């Protein structure tokens with residue numbers, strides 16, 4: 001059994017050694033996790049990493065093969081009734097009745113909870129006032145996501161699960177959802193969200209677990225994860241030798257440059273993490289010139305969670 005601290009000291013969510021296999025696919029391969037009350041915690045990873053399976057295990061929708069899961073000091077299936085009253089769930093895709101109005105849909109969801117927000121409050125929170133009497137079938141993608149959020153909130157949950165809340169939304173609708181999540185954080189709710197957008201995780205999450213192949217491969221604040229890459233900036237370039245047409249360069253020549261923290265070569269593109277652009281870049285150019293190399297591509301960016309994933313796995317999050 002889990003240890004017996006008082007409820008106030010307990011994490012809002014606790015996973016210990018959680019495994020789940022579907023036929024021959026290991027979806028979740030030994031996850032340990034503790035989420036503090038009031039925290040916005042992100043599960044970040046490429047498609048198929050196991051994020052949805054993990055979150056569905058937490059939500060009581062999927063039964064793990066092994067491991068312990070505790071939410072708000074309660075567990076599935078022993079405390080299922082109480083848990084359903086105290087958590088909110090936004091699934092990756094929610095099938096609402098297209099013919100019902102926003103108002104009718106929320107009334108139905110509100111009827112599942114003993115206590116919670118009024119339908120008016122949840123419509124206001126999700127900024128759907130103008131769509132109150134609109135049929136669900138007429139809503140845009142962003143409005144449907146906000147309705148799904150309103151349904152997840154109508155029971156006034158302490159712990160809220162959001163599975164890829166902004167996938168498929170245009171930039172404006174995404175920002176709208178982010179503002180809503182900000183407000184929910186300020187209200188002190190614990191939020192667990194999955195995403196494969198690193199900017200979303202950086203923007204919203206207090207801490208992030210990066211998942212790959214069913215495991216957590218890194219877990220920290222976005223800032224600490226990014227700092228772990230080594231340099232604040234990433235310089236990416238491809239180069240061609242004027243004589244023989246290849247782009248090879250001894251990595252030791254690059255890593256010997258003062259302020260260069262690491263080097264990686266992916267699909268012909270060199271990625272160098274550096275502390276300061278203005279000192280490192282001229283030296284990189286000097287090394288290339290000295291070895292007869294001309295640049296064919298060159299760009300720089302501030303290090304992101306994408307770079308953390310690349311440095312851990314050698315792969316890009318987005319290309320999966």
Ligand SMILES: Nc1ncnc2c1ncn2[C@@H]1O[C@H](COP(=O)(O)OP(=O)(O)OP(=O)(O)O)[C@@H](O)[C@H]1O
Nearest residue numbers: 022025027045046047048049050051052053054196
């Ligand atoms: N019900 C299921 N039956 C069979 N395989 C499944 C099932 N659910 C998930 N899987 C497999 O388990 C692995 C993890 O899937 P999961 O949906 O948890 O990943 P994910 O990180 O959420 O990906 P995405 O970002 O695409 O939603 C994948 O290989 C997926 O095909």
